[in-house]
Amino acid sequence: MGKVFLIGAGPGDPDLITVKGLRTIQEADVILYDRLVNKQLLQNVKPEADLIFCGKFPSLHLKNQEMINQLLVKYGQEDKNVVRLKGGDPFVFGRGAEEAAVLAKNGVDYEVVPGITSGIAVPAYAGIPVTHREIGRSFAMITGHLNNEEINWKQLASSVDTIAVYMGVKNLPFIVEKLMEGGKSVNTPIAIIQEGTTENQKVIIGNLQTIVDLAEQDMIQNPAMIIVGEVVKIRKQLADWKEVQLRCV
Secondary structure, eight states, rough: OEEEEEEEEEESSSGOHHHHHHHHHOSSEEEEETTSOOGGGGSSTTTTTTTEEOOOEEESSSSSSSHHHHHHHHHHHHHSSEEEESSSSSTTSSSSHHHHHHHHHHTTTTEEEOOHHHHHHHHHTOOSSOOOOBEEEEEEEEOOOOOOOSSSSHHHHHOOSSEEESOOOOTHHHHHHHHHHHHHHHHHHEEETTTSSSTOOOEEEEETTEEEEEEETTTTTTSEEEESSSSGGGHHHHHHHHHHHHOOO
């Protein structure tokens, strides 16, 4: 009987993989990896390792979740080290808990190796802290896929200082509308960070009243993080201070 490692690869920058995650990748016999995993990480595998692409595109799933579950059980029941490599963290909108449950049900040994989630790392790379002692004392992470009432938008808008929305560009108009209906001011700052932590990172800043038009003008697409809250203003402060420091050197 082998063992399956559910590993978080981080948000995009390959240097953000954990030490344990990288070591496990190097020792793996089989790696099932997702679309948003930085392919540079796969340069660390053994020459004889089997690489299986399990990426899911918005309108095309080459392998559905049931097929992935079956593969994990199949390889996990063999005498192999198996890695399930996911972007971000396996347990933050990554279906890691579902895969862990399937492995446990089938008697397959597994271990979770946490990764740095995009909701924290992506805004950090853009100069935006998700918490701040004065203006950001609470922080929530939500999925942007749900264009319905499954999320209590009114409570979210009124009770949380900073909101990080994963993969919400397609539903941006709906998200903005619900946050304003929930009591958020039209002047609430909002940032969208496309392909965060990578060399292709792109950042746009606006407020709830302007952000939909700005995103359309800049042709923003997923993968992207949406950050809502006063902490977005810190980005300009940090940039201004950095510019002052450069002028003083």
